[in-house]
Amino acid sequence: MPLNRDHAQFLVLFLCVPIQYLAVEYMGSNEVSRTYAISQMVTQFKEVQTQWLRVEPWKKWCLQMVLKLREGRHFVDDGQEVHDMGESPAFEVLKYREKDGYFSQSAEVRNPKSPHVKYRVGQVVKHKLWGYHGVIVGWDETARAPESWIKQMHGDNAHWRTQPNYHILVDTRDRPAPQFTYVPQENLEIVKQVKILHPSIEEYFESFDGSQYLARPWLKGVYPKD
Structure with missing residues (x-):
């Protein structure tokens, strides 16, 4: 007031x-x-x-902060730790989010689902190497990313590109700046009863049932077998 x-x-x-x-x-x-x-x-x-x-200046400030958070979302590397939270130390790939369907951003329906894809959208995971938590919001049967990004991020781990790769919404308690990562299957493990904090989580999920997140209809339409 x-x-x-x-x-x-x-x-x-x-x-x-x-x-x-x-x-x-x-x-x-x-x-x-x-x-x-x-x-x-x-x-x-x-x-x-x-x-x-007054209310209006606060509304304007909050809107500006939300826009800044959205602009600051990056896909960061999986092959090395992030030293500057909010920036990828290797390659900024935000511009590739929709181009060519990179980083599981393709609207192509994943049906049927390959038996090699071990995890599903909505599951909460922990990164085995870096320890951060996140929730799966997409996956590709094999890595789908710019060749330069794969070479720089995967380094000597050439086999990472031939296994399922997952689009992860990272918990802001582990990495304060809102981030996405794109992670090979072997570097993930499932965790239970852990909620994820991220400003974009409601864009993808309707609720959390105590074990996993329940996808919104549009996301379920892309991953009908998850």
């Missing part, structure tokens, strides 16, 4: 005594300097009231 004029005036009067005390203690005993300092503080208070004590 925004402050009206009466509320603001009451708050200013309420703060007069402590303001005067601070003015004497820290702004000198000269009447002119104290008067100037107090007027500056009142002006700053009015600016704070205008910018932050």
Whole structure:
């Protein structure tokens, strides 16, 4: 609820005594300097009231933060630890999310499901090498990514590209900046009764049943056998 004029005036009067005390203690005993300092503080208070004590500025700020989070989503490497949370130290591949269906972003229906694909959309997993938790939001039967990305991320582990690779929404308690990763099957293990925190989780899932996440209809349509 925004402050009206009466509320603001009451708050200013309420703060007069402590303001005067601070003015004497820290702004000198000269009447002119104290008067100037107090007027500056009142002006700053009015600016704070205008910018932050109303609903609209907060809504605008929250929207800007959400947009920044969305813009900051990266697919990071699987072959080495991330040192700067929020940035891939090797190759930024956000621009490939939809192009050519890389990183399980293809809308192609995965039906039938290969028996080699061990895990399913909605399962919560832990990375065996790096220890972070996440939830599966997609998979490819074999790695589907730019060749340069595969060479740089997989390094000497050439066999990673021939096994199922999973699109993982990473828990922000493990990596504070919202991230996706693309992980070979052998580097994942299932965990139970663990909820994942990520700003995009509701885009993919309707709820959490205590064991796994339940996919939204559009996602279930792409992975009908999961």
